[in-house]
Amino acid sequence: MTLTLETTDLKVRLRLTDAWFTVCDLSTLLPGRGVAALLPDGSQVAVFTDRTGRLYAIDNRDPFTGAAVLSRGLTGTHQGHPFVASPLLKQRFDLESGQCLEDEAVRVTTYEVKAA
Template identity: 50%
Template sequence: MKPRTQWHIVCNISDLVPDSGIAVWTSTGPVALFYLPDRLPALFAIGHFDPCSGADVLARGITGDIKGEPVVASPIYKQHFSLLTGQCLEDDSIRVPVFCALVDGDQVRLEIPVSSQGQQAA
């Protein structure tokens, strides 16, 4: 059963920097939001926490692609994380969460899980 979700405004489109990421705060913790204007879709959102280094740094990583798949390289140990799936390309056992993102007028929204009690998931 798919968890319930809600869409939340996290920033304005003017806050985004082309071909890089920013960190935004959500009820589930920090999320790395990437704007790649030459791709469709152009927005990607993954967890900001890098499980390899133990630090919230993924929004500061370098974006690119590997075999056509959009990725971010962690700024600490340089592992690549898929912006589509959150999978670490160097270690199949490591994955970060992925969030749906969209532009709504001038605002950027993320789809955030909601707990069964109606509260946003922590």
């Protein structure tokens, strides 16, 4: 039996202010794994997809350590909400809102994201 992988030319795009910015090929993303990308202003974004194909994009910088590592974090769900846990101090950030689940005073930036 021969398996063939369906290829796609869809790109992952983020809304930055009033324009869409291409981050990577959709095929680059694996469910549960993050990808870091450099933005035009020099900051970084962490992009994720889940098993249903939903896309998420948040600031890659961990606000507790200042390190650009959130794309390397472990993903999961808490009370029905997807999150990524920082690989350093393990704080969890809601992938939809950016809210830190351990400290409600802390939040990371989220981005509107789509595949087109």
